[in-house]
Amino acid sequence: MMKRLISAGLFLLLAVAGSPVFGQEKKHDHGGHHMTPEMKKQHDTMRTIQMEWTKAEKALSKQDMKTARMSVEKMVVAGAYMLQFQLHKNSENHEQFIELTEEFRQRLNKLITSLKAGTFEDAQGHAAAVNKTCDNCHLAFR
Numbered sequence: 001m002m003k004r005l006i007s008a009g010l011f012l013l014l015a016v017a018g019s020p021v022f023g024q025e026k027k028h029d030h031g032g033h034h035m036t037p038e039m040k041k042q043h044d045t046m047r048t049i050q051m052e053w054t055k056a057e058k059a060l061s062k063q064d065m066k067t068a069r070m071s072v073e074k075m076v077v078a079g080a081y082m083l084q085f086q087l088h089k090n091s092e093n094h095e096q097f098i099e100l101t102e103e104f105r106q107r108l109n110k111l112i113t114s115l116k117a118g119t120f121e122d123a124q125g126h127a128a129a130v131n132k133t134c135d136n137c138h139l140a141f142r
C-alpha cells in the first residue's frame, strides 16, 4: 500500500516536472510582481482546461465517448471564468477575446453533443475545431 502510494506520488512529480506547462511557468514573467489571486485563478483555469483536454483527446482516441464527454463538460465549467480574464497581451482587443471565448464554448458544446450521440467521426471533427480555437486565441492573447 505504502509502496504504491510512493510510486504514485513519484509518478505525479515526474509528470508535473516533465510537462511543458511547468517549463513555461518558470519562464513566465510578470515583471517580478507577486502573483495576485486573479492571476493565479487565470493560470489555474487554463491548466484545468489543458488537463481535461489531454484526457478528452486520449479518451476520444480510444472511442471512449463517455470519459471524453465528462472532461469536455469540465472544460465548459472552467471556461466560464475566461470571461473575467485580465489580459496581459493585446488587452485593447478585449472584445475579440470575448468573441473567441464564446466560440470556444460553442465548439465545446458541439463536441459534447456529438459525444452524446456517439458519432465518432463527427466528434473527431469537432475536436479538431476546438484545437484550432486554442491556437487562434493563444496567437493573439497568450
Ligand code: HEC
Binding pocket: 021, 024, 025, 039, 042, 043, 044, 046, 047, 049, 050, 053, 082, 085, 087, 088, 097, 100, 101, 104, 130, 131, 133, 134, 135, 137, 138, 141, 142
Ligand atoms: C479565448 C482564448 C483562449 C482559448 C480558447 C484557450 N486559451 Fe489557453 N490561454 C489563454 C490566455 C489568455 C492564456 C494566458 C493566461 C495568463 O497568462 O494569465 C492562456 C494560457 C494557457 C496555458 C498556460 C497556463 C498557465 O500556466 O498560465 C495553457 C496550458 C493553455 N492556455 C491551454 C489551452 C488549451 C489546451 C486550450 C484549448 C482546449 C486553450 N488553452 C484555449 C487564452 C485561451
